Amino acid sequence: MADRIGVYPGTFDPITLGHLDIIRRGAKLVDRLIIGVTTNPSKNPMFTADERMAAVQREVDLQGIDNVEVVGFNALLMKFARKQGASVIVRGLRAVADFEYEYQMAGMNQQIDNEIETVFLMADVCLQPIASKLVKEIALFGGDIADFVTPTIRDDVIARVDRMGRMGDY
Numbered sequence: 682m683a684d685r686i687g688v689y690p691g692t693f694d695p696i697t698l699g700h701l702d703i704i705r706r707g708a709k710l711v712d713r714l715i716i717g718v719t720t721n722p723s724k725n726p727m728f729t730a731d732e733r734m735a736a737v738q739r740e741v742d743l744q745g746i747d748n749v750e751v752v753g754f755n756a757l758l759m760k761f762a763r764k765q766g767a768s769v770i771v772r773g774l775r776a777v778a779d780f781e782y783e784y785q786m787a788g789m790n791q792q793i794d795n796e797i798e799t800v801f802l803m804a805d806v807c808l809q810p811i812a813s814k815l816v817k818e819i820a821l822f823g824g825d826i827a828d829f830v831t832p833t834i835r836d837d838v839i840a841r842v843d844r845m846g847r848m849g850d851y
Contacts, residue, residue, distance in 0.1 A: 685769065690719055697812070699773065719754050845848050
């Protein structure tokens, strides 16, 4: 029997505790989980694709999740998933707004390739408010992000913000 391969796509800019929760739980559902680190033209990333891939790999390694592979991609998700041999797309949901967007994306993806299923995992209740965009915003204004990311990611973000310069009066 062939391995069941899943793809968990995202920009992971930066990877948060919410992402790691979905990775841990998603890895239990498949034999191999590929974390697809991508670029999103509508987002302005704080970290380069290579930096994000390295950070995701480091965090997965620190978590001891051994059936995960980190791969960068800049293509249509379903083409990437098909190339990886995936039968499942893993997506995390935080709130109703996420569901509406993800529901639409799942429908479009099914039109592109109906052989690949989308599986939604609800984020842990205590992690639901966490979003990479908000983590970056909090850090840029000098706030503490320790409750939202691992210590190593916190250090990465703070170092980047120090180079970029903080915003506002604090």
